[in-house]
Amino acid sequence: MNLTTPTISVIGTGYLGATHAACLAELGFRVVGVDRDRDKIARLAAGEAPFSEPGLDDLLRRHTASGRLRFTTAIRVAAEHADVHFLCVGTPQSAAGPEADLAGLWAAVRDLGRHLTRDCLVVGKSTVPVGTAAAMAAELGRIVPPRISANVAWNPEFLREGHGVQDTLHPDRLVFGVDSPSAELTLRLLYERPIAAGVPVHVTDLATAELAKSAANGFLATKVSFVNAMAEISERAGADVVALADILGDDPRIGRSFLDAGIGFGGGCLPKDIRALAARAAALGASSAPALLHAVDEANARARSRVADLALELCPGAGARVAVLGAAFKPRSDDVRDSPALDIARRVHRAGAEVRVYDPEASLNARAVAPELTYVASLETALRGAELVLHLTEWPEFAAMDPRWAARLVRWPVIIDGRNRIDSGRWAAAGWTVHSVGRPRRGAPARALVADPAG
Numbered sequence: 001m002n003l004t005t006p007t008i009s010v011i012g013t014g015y016l017g018a019t020h021a022a023c024l025a026e027l028g029f030r031v032v033g034v035d036r037d038r039d040k041i042a043r044l045a046a047g048e049a050p051f052s053e054p055g056l057d058d059l060l061r062r063h064t065a066s067g068r069l070r071f072t073t074a075i076r077v078a079a080e081h082a083d084v085h086f087l088c089v090g091t092p093q094s095a096a097g098p099e100a101d102l103a104g105l106w107a108a109v110r111d112l113g114r115h116l117t118r119d120c121l122v123v124g125k126s127t128v129p130v131g132t133a134a135a136m137a138a139e140l141g142r143i144v145p146p147r148i149s150a151n152v153a154w155n156p157e158f159l160r161e162g163h164g165v166q167d168t169l170h171p172d173r174l175v176f177g178v179d180s181p182s183a184e185l186t187l188r189l190l191y192e193r194p195i196a197a198g199v200p201v202h203v204t205d206l207a208t209a210e211l212a213k214s215a216a217n218g219f220l221a222t223k224v225s226f227v228n229a230m231a232e233i234s235e236r237a238g239a240d241v242v243a244l245a246d247i248l249g250d251d252p253r254i255g256r257s258f259l260d261a262g263i264g265f266g267g268g269c270l271p272k273d274i275r276a277l278a279a280r281a282a283a284l285g286a287s288s289a290p291a292l293l294h295a296v297d298e299a300n301a302r303a304r305s306r307v308a309d310l311a312l313e314l315c316p317g318a319g320a321r322v323a324v325l326g327a328a329f330k331p332r333s334d335d336v337r338d339s340p341a342l343d344i345a346r347r348v349h350r351a352g353a354e355v356r357v358y359d360p361e362a363s364l365n366a367r368a369v370a371p372e373l374t375y376v377a378s379l380e381t382a383l384r385g386a387e388l389v390l391h392l393t394e395w396p397e398f399a400a401m402d403p404r405w406a407a408r409l410v411r412w413p414v415i416i417d418g419r420n421r422i423d424s425g426r427w428a429a430a431g432w433t434v435h436s437v438g439r440p441r442r443g444a445p446a447r448a449l450v451a452d453p454a455g
């Protein structure tokens with residue numbers, strides 16, 4: 001292995017892998033990205049990100065042009081040319097149950113192992129059930145050709161979509177799960193720049209590294225469900241969950257982040273990761289984590305249902321026109337995997353409303369999974385004639401909207417702010433009825449079909 005300037009492969013070039021590959025090229029390494037999805041590889045090879053991630057297109061363009069970054073569908077190319085292989089393949093929830101589907105990961109490991117022609121370090125980055133790294137090391141030991149050594153390390157990733165490039169180049173911390181000094185040395189070399197900038201490094205064993213990632217997502221999900229549980233109490237007691245979160249957040253032991261109440265968490269990671277963690281814990285005979293995480297999952301489902309139910313309550317009869325603002329699972333992303341916004345839009349549509357969805361970036365992806373909804377190209381078209389507005393993904397342009405302008409477009413000025421991001425006082429002053437999550441209603445009572453006790 002070339003330890004001065006190792007060559008790198010990144011296997012699986014989705015949200016994580018494409019970002020990681022481009023950032024390693026930015027750090028000065030020669031990188032080959034591998035994926036079995038031909039279309040994705042063609043776009044990446046042309047220097048174009050197959051999804052929206054700020055700053056990624058620029059890195060891809062520059063480094064594919066310089067030749068430092070290449071893409072291929074042939075894992076053999078990676079096996080023959082790289083010293084370090086990062087595994088970034090998808091680990092989705094399996095179709096049958098709550099556990100992670102590791103078929104893609106095992107296929108990649110076996111494919112890589114069989115084609116190896118040189119010693120290497122195989123570094124897992126995908127989020128996996130604890131114990132996977134050890135099983136992978138054993139499998140590689142069985143399948144790599146004689147006299148070739150393939151060491152295994154685990155280097156979990158904590159990047160957030162929409163901040164992927166920034167989070168990769170300037171991470172909060174680095175975790176190196178290793179079982180040999182040489183693996184640690186190689187990882188230190190790869191991350192020399194962030195380490196020199198003072199990023200803390202946690203060197204640990206393989207199992208702790210794998211579990212740390214699942215635990216981090218489990219904890220973030222727990223914070224969101226906790227605050228959503230407080231939102232439900234706040235609504236019933238006449239309290240304000242935003243003020244409550246600010247009070248909690250001033251305690252440095254708690255912290256303000258991930259205490260934004262609303263329609264709950266979604267995306268390709270938090271939901272499937274808490275289920276996979278619960279399933280793995282149960283398989284290991286640890287019973288506390290499944291109980292806790294199931295409650296988190298249920299509270300998250302309830303956060304969505306509460307807003308969907310309120311929307312139906314406020315709809316003025318069958319065929320009501322509903323404007324849905326947002327389809328992505330969070331702003332600055334075109335990802336609609338397990339999106340709470342899209343889920344609510346579909347429920348309202350199924351109940352008979354005429355739903356028009358506007359999202360600045362995610363409409364194409366949303367249409368692929370929810371073709372029954374109508375997608376419009378502008379905020380104005382979504383709002384025109386609407387009898388109810390649902391604010392479900394907190395894109396900055398929605399919070400920045402002039403409520404007087406919006407009031408002139410709609411039929412009824414009634415909005416449910418599922419993300420607590422619009423200035424409810426300003427909207428109420430412009431004639432709107434504003435329903436938020438865990439906050440008192442602002443403005444006149446909407447013409448609800450059901451009597452409003454607060455009205």
Ligand SMILES: NC(=O)C1=CN([C@@H]2O[C@H](COP(=O)(O)OP(=O)(O)OC[C@H]3O[C@@H](n4cnc5c(N)ncnc54)[C@H](O)[C@@H]3O)[C@@H](O)[C@H]2O)C=CC1
Nearest residue numbers: 012014015016035036037089090091104107108126127157
């Ligand atoms: N999306 C994110 O922000 C983050 C994701 N993760 C984890 O990273 C992993 C990947 O997640 P995403 O990038 O979001 O998924 P993704 O679905 O966007 O990408 C996964 C890619 O792996 C490819 N793939 C699957 N099996 C393969 C094989 N055998 N050979 C070659 N390519 C293969 C797929 O074609 C796909 O392009 C997951 O374990 C996820 O939990 C971790 C941190 C952040």
Ligand SMILES: O=C(O)[C@H]1O[C@H](OP(=O)(O)OP(=O)(O)OC[C@H]2O[C@@H](n3ccc(=O)[nH]c3=O)[C@H](O)[C@@H]2O)[C@H](O)[C@@H](O)[C@@H]1O
Nearest residue numbers: 157158159160161224258259260264265266267269329330
């Ligand atoms: O493993 C992963 O893939 C990643 O999962 C999450 O990142 P991401 O899914 O990109 O999005 P987040 O910013 O964490 O948001 C997740 C969901 O929680 C929701 N959320 C977040 C914060 C909050 O206070 N309230 C809330 O409802 C968001 O709207 C979103 O639907 C983690 O934050 C990353 O550290 C991790 O690497």
